[in-house]
Amino acid sequence: MLRQIGFIGLGIMGSGMAKNLVKAGYPLNVYNRSLEKAEGLEKIGAFVAKSPKEVSARSGAIITMLSDSPAVENVILGDNGVLEGIRKGSVIVDCSTISPRVSVKIANEAEKKGVEMLDAPVAGSKRQAEEGTLIFLVGGKKQVYEDNMQILKAMGKNSFYIGQNGMGSYMKLVMNMINAINLQALAEALVFGMKAGIDPDLMVEIINSTGARSGGSEAKGKSMIKGNYETAFALKLMCKDMNLVREETRNLDVPTPTTSIVNELYTMAKVKGKSDLDYSVIMEVMKEMAGISQKQ
Amino acid sequence: MLRQIGFIGLGIMGSGMAKNLVKAGYPLNVYNRSLEKAEGLEKIGAFVAKSPKEVSARSGAIITMLSDSPAVENVILGDNGVLEGIRKGSVIVDCSTISPRVSVKIANEAEKKGVEMLDAPVAGSKRQAEEGTLIFLVGGKKQVYEDNMQILKAMGKNSFYIGQNGMGSYMKLVMNMINAINLQALAEALVFGMKAGIDPDLMVEIINSTGARSGGSEAKGKSMIKGNYETAFALKLMCKDMNLVREETRNLDVPTPTTSIVNELYTMAKVKGKSDLDYSVIMEVMKEMAGISQKQ
């Protein structure tokens, strides 16, 4: 019989992931701060708990998918939190993108209760969460990773073991700093080309046919030139991740001039009230800077 | 019978391109400043001219593939240059990456002689030149482009018509600014991950499996972490192109903060004596900045 799984955080990503666990046959105990988000899962058989503590009391593995470090700290370490209900020998799998040093801190607290933890942030966004094609970047003990790989497989197409606790979180930041810069590169180049008079659609077609392509240009190039910024990954989350990158690069003494400038530019977009749009909305900031009217 | 073609500039790129023209059956007249580079082509049947003027006197279409704007101006407009020998009704196809405004200036001079010009810089580097799989980005009159497409097909797998004279050159700059920034993003991220303790090979594997991939990461990620910077596209040429981008973004009043910072970082690499290595050598600059010893 499959272990009972707990799942905390039923946002855009979490609800897709939780459904895939139900589909895979896992008995699921869910919790979300606003309970209405849990209704869809209740209908397909999940038990809706009243607190993270109740989730952990009923489950052998607890997955968290939350917005930031304070949210994860609160849910796991706080009052009525996961560590209050959890049984010795259980495992916590945090799929949120948070500070690597907070990952390590939480893992240390969990260990005091005889509980293992994995940091397992994901590559992929809404669609991949729904289709079960996420990629997990895992930090923690290798044996713990291997013991729980089956659960990850229910939600994703692949997983990589990166190293000890916190290393999954570091790898996620490595990826998101590339994602942020590559998209900024695209935006600056498109705006330059537009001012030179090149047809934007043609530019995107050529970029995606050549070495100038990137995951970002392929996924978002066409929508960016249409001014369509429907959220796959919200600007405010990219800002949060870039701020984490800067904290960690300062902590590790790694000069990263390009990352810093891009962090500033995304902050500008945030100030302009674009927080909840897709982070490709940086295109609008660059257009405005260059004096190109908003929607062409 | 095929027209006689002239080809001027037999460097890494040009010699591959010229050979493909011979293979396609075109009678070829070549010129290179240092004559020994023409020997390979002489052996396979090309006529080696003593000046650009002699090339143009013998050819109905003249292709130039040179290092920078002054070289192209000199070969076409200078003493014993292409415009001195050329016949009315001929066409010049400049495949060099040069200033769009110089492209326009040369086209205007050519027009005074009844000669058409296309700016047709290429996407692709050494391998694509040899294999005949370049992509041409073409500026000039559309009819002229269509009339000469056959020649481009002999050297490449595809071509895009961008617009009037100079537009091919602009499109090339758009692409190279993306290439430069995407590779810088990769270098900063890899160095950050290395200092955090992640295995560099694993990082490249993950990046290339996810949305963080780019044409650059796929082509150069593995060699960068090995410290292998064998030249596909020399740093000094990327510096030249980034300087052209800077000139043009100032001329068109397009703020490009990320591009500017990356231009500074490539300049640092140049100062460190890396001019003739592949531009992915920016990795070494970032490693040194972060205090990671050169070759791990």
Next chain:
Amino acid sequence: MLRQIGFIGLGIMGSGMAKNLVKAGYPLNVYNRSLEKAEGLEKIGAFVAKSPKEVSARSGAIITMLSDSPAVENVILGDNGVLEGIRKGSVIVDCSTISPRVSVKIANEAEKKGVEMLDAPVAGSKRQAEEGTLIFLVGGKKQVYEDNMQILKAMGKNSFYIGQNGMGSYMKLVMNMINAINLQALAEALVFGMKAGIDPDLMVEIINSTGARSGGSEAKGKSMIKGNYETAFALKLMCKDMNLVREETRNLDVPTPTTSIVNELYTMAKVKGKSDLDYSVIMEVMKEMAGISQKQ
């Protein structure tokens, strides 16, 4: 009779400031982590306490002058800390440069004990501390500031009331971000001029005679071109302050592109092992970047 004053933190700045309090006639209770630094003050009449708690138990006003936020938190809030010994109605004056949000947090903790707090970081470095010509930037209740102005006068030539708790700390960050950038501007310009062939001494003379002058160019221009980086304000402290600026500009959503780049450049200097030298050592980083040999 004058109140007893406590003074915690007898580093380069603190020892000068404490001596001026003794000279002004205040009975002084001092504490420093390494006791030998307290000897000079013991000789001129100060009482050397064994803990921050002992200092606060004996004093009506307690001044702290420490290196960073964690040090201040530890000394005031920690075991055997100031708040353990302090009497209701006393005042804490923190002259350290720390996070404004930590200033506020400590003020709130102090208030629970019926104790007032001022954040009063200083403009000026070693010489001004010794000569008693510091300038204090004060946050806290205005009445508390006025009640304690006499103490500040014993150590400085002027003080400014900025606003509620934390505002003194913010003002200090405002100043240090200017100091950091102005000196970086000078370094970039001098290196450019040197490569153009201008005599560096002449450059500094001209800069200091014109609108291009700054507090930094006047204080450090001549020593920078001599390669003399004797510490007035250590690079590592400037890095700490720039990191605080970065945290606060992210928290308040203020885009600061220039500050960010300068933060990266100072980080480079830190990686190169220059932490304990004066922050004007950024000159060496710029020289190296430009390929100018270290000491000319």
Next chain:
Amino acid sequence: MLRQIGFIGLGIMGSGMAKNLVKAGYPLNVYNRSLEKAEGLEKIGAFVAKSPKEVSARSGAIITMLSDSPAVENVILGDNGVLEGIRKGSVIVDCSTISPRVSVKIANEAEKKGVEMLDAPVAGSKRQAEEGTLIFLVGGKKQVYEDNMQILKAMGKNSFYIGQNGMGSYMKLVMNMINAINLQALAEALVFGMKAGIDPDLMVEIINSTGARSGGSEAKGKSMIKGNYETAFALKLMCKDMNLVREETRNLDVPTPTTSIVNELYTMAKVKGKSDLDYSVIMEVMKEMAGISQKQ
């Protein structure tokens, strides 16, 4: 008897300078593209010429004060230009801020006619031009500088001999890059402080009382916080100078990351239509970026 002096370029700066030459007793021949600007000088006794050629035909020393490199090239080297009318043994003193390499080129052309040239750009703006308190930064032969120092003294309070032709122009760029960055530093810091809640007037007062002061903060700090950007030195001219800096730093291979970012930020201000305002209008760009409404 004093030599006849020619003066070409009667803009904001030039008209003040020319008047001071008349006051000093020099017979003056002036030329300006739009003749009405010459009226004021005609009234006080200057001869108004119809071309630069006519100016140089009548004068032993010709001063030019024009907006940019093309204007100077045109006036000196162009049709009806200075070199057409000039007598052997005369001297040209160019006080414009132009490309150092254009300075050298013009000096070389002048030399072919037996004419000496000095590049002598100025520190100071409108007020200093009127009051005759400019500072000249002089490139050219030292003897030529000394022979013509009297003329400079009629217009300024001081002059510095920097070195051979072009070196005066380089020194001017060195100064303006500092001016641009120092003012940007001030703007970023003021905006940060404003968002933190500090009174802007108080900030400027404190900055100007401490090491954070600069020539820029003293001259423009108070007007910047009032939103008063009356032109002393137009943004478009600062943009032009920063573009020259970037050309020259690329030509000399000097990495200047801060300068580059500041160049981008001034370009943003230019795109926003602020070209003719004082360059301190960068304050408005920073306020807008931070979401602070234009005029508080």
